[in-house]
Amino acid sequence: SAVISQKPSRDICQRGTSLTIQCQVDSQVTMMFWYRQQPGQSLTLIATANQGSEATYESGFVIDKFPISRPNLTFSTLTVSNMSPEDSSIYLCSVDRVGTNTQYFGPGTRLTVL
């Protein structure tokens, strides 16, 4: 498995502000993903972070609200823009290493928007 870290681990933010979440992996991976888990709910894929190109977003998620960067094979960021209380969730990144066909998850970022 890969060692995955996320920063921050948790944050409390004011409505209308933005927060950038970082995801760092200890080795190069082919694919990185960002998920949202709303309180008491399952995981929903936001987007696939593509190295060197724009992220691929799932239905219901747009780049203006959730801009994603992936400058190299070990790092990605997700920004939650113009936040509202409905954005309060756990945000998780996951990675899929070559040949494993398995996603391993970071520890998550617990976001509360007041």
Next chain:
Amino acid sequence: AQKVTQAQTEISVVEKEDVTLDCVYETRDTTYYLFWYKQPPSGELVFLIRRNSFDEQNEISGRYSWNFQKSTSSFNFTITASQVVDSAVYFCALSVANDMRFGAGTRLTVKP
């Protein structure tokens, strides 16, 4: 389209009881992967097992065992002699071509 159903929203057992978590999946693809993840109260998602669609062999790992049956599209998870530390939300997931879909999760509470 892929779909995963975990019909059991919550299960409560007393320590040392055996418990089975059900998972039913839907896909038209012949190549796919099935997973179980554990999410303890701390929130991280812990990988437990992966099964590919061509391997129906059941697996046992300590107190954990998994029963994969393509005939019923099920991938059930059994914990034997449950312990308080097993208390968590358990997610079943289906992946087709890196498109992973999660079930709603089953919250397991193991009481001492």
